[in-house]
Amino acid sequence: MDELSRASQTTQTVPLVEVQVCGDLDASSAPGVNDVLSEALALHPRQLVIDLAGCDVIDAAGILLLLDAHRRAIRDGGMVALRSPSARARRNLKLAKVDRVLQVISPDGDLTLGISPDSDARPGEVNR
Template identity: 45%
Template sequence: MQVGHAALIELTIDSDLVRHHLPAIRLLIDQALAQHPSRLVLDLTTCPTIDAAGIELLLSTHRRLWGSEGRLTLRHPTARVLRLLEIAHATKVLQIDAR
């Protein structure tokens, strides 16, 4: 039996990446990861803010993908989100497409 792998999955996060929104976001990410993508892109263009729990979700998603030789990319985080990721030193680990 072979398991199919998705080459690329893109999700748009348009709510705050904060503790009380994470259950729904985590469910979407888990569904995406169940497809074993080689690359997961989270579009943060309209994500207003992030807290420590949101950063931890991104880092754990990165670790899960990395363990299966996949990659996580954060696309176009807002200036606020990018700054908070920088303060947490998450930009040293996470791939950011800030264009």
């Protein structure tokens, strides 16, 4: 067995990593947040939770960053969930249709799968 095969077989994962974003997630803050998310993803979490409770604004750069984190997590067998986006951030995520890709969980950890209060889905259903 070569070095690469052994290294890929011994990659360890952690069950959960949580990252809290405070302040706006925009073009000016995206590089710093990307560094933190890269460190978190280097742990190969099965689930990366990005807590957005302290983030009022998410612009296009922030949305691209979240989607990139999702892509990297999926590639490594994990997933990304967003916790507690503000009403304004949730609106921007919905307009960009990110709520169809990323899971959204409530502050207490309940999965809402991107269903917004104005959704016409019944309980247990997800609008896709």
